[in-house]
């Protein structure tokens with residue numbers, strides 16, 4: 001895939017990141033609460049990291065390895081977060097990941113954005129399976145996965161290590177044949 005499509009939900013527009021998003025990404029991702037429950041976002045987080053991260057997207061998309069969407073509000077086009085698929089083409093599977101900036105938590109945005117990206121993964125990337133993991137101490141993420149219709153498949157014991165502490169990961173998955181493309185994005 002050479003370019004990502006623009007995805008639309010009732011309240012959101014999801015699009016490719018552009019270099020000009022780096023400042024907004026930095027402002028949101030630098031909050032310790034984002035790094036605390038994600039596996040790949042460091043803390044402290046600075047503008048150079050955001051620029052580098054955005055700079056990897058085009059090649060990773062061209063390689064068929066990743067589809068990373070900027071989550072923006074339809075009302076004012078503000079960037080509020082990110083949702084991505086880490087794709088393994090050989091197995092037609094992808095890992096779903098997301099974060100939403102703290103000022104926009106608890107309004108259903110992660111659920112709305114994650115659902116349309118999984119739709120995209122099954123419909124456009126022809127995936128067979130989408131999976132996701134969250135830390136047990138991050139139940140809000142588990143709730144997002146449940147709300148979009150993913151099933152809990154088990155716990156990977158001490159599968160990750162953050163700040164020298166091993167932590168479990170709760171694993172969720174959904175198969176293409178189980179995915180319901182309903183348009184209730186709330």
Ligand SMILES: CC(C)(COP(=O)(O)OP(=O)(O)OC[C@H]1O[C@@H](n2cnc3c(N)ncnc32)[C@H](O)[C@@H]1OP(=O)(O)O)[C@@H](O)C(=O)NCCC(=O)NCCS
Pocket residue numbers: 033034035037038039098099100101104105106107108109110111112133134135138139140141143144
């Ligand atoms: C996890 C995250 C993406 C959720 O974003 P959000 O936009 O607030 O999520 P939504 O509003 O769509 O849904 C959150 C759900 O979790 C629930 N929830 C929130 N805090 C909770 C808690 N402590 N315990 C249980 N459920 C909780 C909410 O009530 C809501 O469920 P409901 O609609 O049934 O009431 C956001 O908190 C975030 O970006 N966190 C930091 C990064 C991160 O953890 N990313 C995921 C890595 S796996």
